[in-house]
Amino acid sequence: MTGSTNALRRRAANHIMQRQLTPAYVLEPVRAALGGTITLDPCTEPDNPTGATRFYTAEDDGLAQPWGWADSIYVNPPYGEARDAWVKYAASLGASGTRVIVLMPAHTDTRVFQEALSAATSMVLIKGRVKFGVLRENRRQEAASHPSALIGWNVDLAECEHLGHRFTLTNGSAVQEESNG
Ligand SMILES: C[S@@+](CC[C@H](N)C(=O)[O-])C[C@H]1O[C@@H](n2cnc3c(N)ncnc32)[C@H](O)[C@@H]1O
Numbered sequence: 001m002t003g004s005t006n007a008l009r010r011r012a013a014n015h016i017m018q019r020q021l022t023p024a025y026v027l028e029p030v031r032a033a034l035g036g037t038i039t040l041d042p043c044t045e046p047d048n049p050t051g052a053t054r055f056y057t058a059e060d061d062g063l064a065q066p067w068g069w070a071d072s073i074y075v076n077p078p079y080g081e082a083r084d085a086w087v088k089y090a091a092s093l094g095a096s097g098t099r100v101i102v103l104m105p106a107h108t109d110t111r112v113f114q115e116a117l118s119a120a121t122s123m124v125l126i127k128g129r130v131k132f133g134v135l136r137e138n139r140r141q142e143a144a145s146h147p148s149a150l151i152g153w154n155v156d157l158a159e160c161e162h163l164g165h166r167f168t169l170t171n172g173s174a175v176q177e178e179s180n181g
Pocket of ligand 1: 042056060
């Protein structure tokens, strides 16, 4: 198990398994929680599957681009070694007031998950495994091998609460559990 996890983490950024596209049943509530528009998707495919107003692809290297101009950002980071840097970039903008939502594995024991929560305002622990749209020739959807969470900064994720348990956070601590899935 450790071997396969490490193999996934070491895959190149353009590896097909890094392209875990957000399924519509998650994407649309995320868009609604951001006020109806994703202004920036900083890590995506050239055909802009999230319909963001602006987007960066692997060729642009979204991590090297500015994000601070955007007022609503959705990040579903590449599933590999670099994920922590994406989450940290998103969290830093969230801490300075931008509306940001990150979809990430709900590995609650990891440093990056704990850091992400420190200034977040809302979290949804998604029930079941997300069925990502993995880009394959047959466009097959596969359930993720990990649980997932939506973490929000300066949003309340109320539109996403039907996906699981929603928590409102202040300084990284849950002040209220808003739903019980
Ligand atoms: C998990 S997918 C998310 C795709 C899309 N944003 C979505 O939610 O459906 C991660 C995407 O990041 C892209 N990617 C990988 N490295 C990148 C980089 N350095 N800059 C921008 N995008 C990158 C991959 O090609 C892939 O399309």
